Amino acid sequence: MTEHKHETHSEIVKRLKRAEGHLKSVIAMIESGRPCLDIAQQLHAVEKAITQAKRTLIQDHLDHCLEETVGALPRDRRQSIDEFKSITKYL
Numbered sequence: 001m002t003e004h005k006h007e008t009h010s011e012i013v014k015r016l017k018r019a020e021g022h023l024k025s026v027i028a029m030i031e032s033g034r035p036c037l038d039i040a041q042q043l044h045a046v047e048k049a050i051t052q053a054k055r056t057l058i059q060d061h062l063d064h065c066l067e068e069t070v071g072a073l074p075r076d077r078r079q080s081i082d083e084f085k086s087i088t089k090y091l
Helices: 011-031 036-070 075-090
Strands: none
Touching: 011 036, 036 075
């Protein structure tokens, strides 16, 4: 298998490492009996970080890999591709 890397991968790794740190903190909070509201807030932060990492990965893949596969298309034939890329922002 060949290496598959995009410019945003290092940014995604940073986000995921940050989420990992938050998750460890949540586990410690639960084990130490912290209030549920505090725990829920931290879990929300973890969830948002992972969601953003996923969104960035998918959009980057579409912007580069899909474009590479489809190649140059006339403007009238690009509409479906462009709409598909735009709708993924709502994942």
